[in-house]
Amino acid sequence: xxxxxxxxxxxxxxxxxxxxxxxxxxxxxxxxxxxxxxxxxxxxxxxxxxxxxxxxxxxxxxxxxxxxxxxxxxxxxxxxxxxxxxxxxxxxxxxxxxxxxxxxxxxxxxxxxxxxxxxxxxxxxxxxxxxxxxxxxxxxx
Numbered sequence: 001x002x003x004x005x006x007x008x009x010x011x012x013x014x015x016x017x018x019x020x021x022x023x024x025x026x027x028x029x030x031x032x033x034x035x036x037x038x039x040x041x042x043x044x045x046x047x048x049x050x051x052x053x054x055x056x057x058x059x060x061x062x063x064x065x066x067x068x069x070x071x072x073x074x075x076x077x078x079x080x081x082x083x084x085x086x087x088x089x090x091x092x093x094x095x096x097x098x099x100x101x102x103x104x105x106x107x108x109x110x111x112x113x114x115x116x117x118x119x120x121x122x123x124x125x126x127x128x129x130x131x132x133x134x135x136x137x138x139x140x141x
Contacts, residue, residue, distance in 0.1 A: 045093065048086070048090065051085060091127035102115045
């Protein structure tokens, strides 16, 4: 016999919080936050696929690709709003992907935290600049 069997009707693997070891880890990845990154990446991928298709079709339907034509197209709500969503989702999708790479390849916790912060600042900064440039094009400057 290797250990006590079901004493008092309780599981011998139960932990103080009432969960078994399997129950504690079910749904959690190696980083301890489950499939959140996976779901965000898949949803943003689907949205980017739709918006990317919209972008290519919209460019093909324009009479020409002169700057004045593009500015006119982006000045309207059917050009600006999907393009702003496209830009935002590109940076969001990239940030989620980089988080996974950092979690997978950065060994120590301090380094992970540092790289997550650097990645967040770079993504937010570049995304803000891209949205600012898009707004300047759309609203004139």
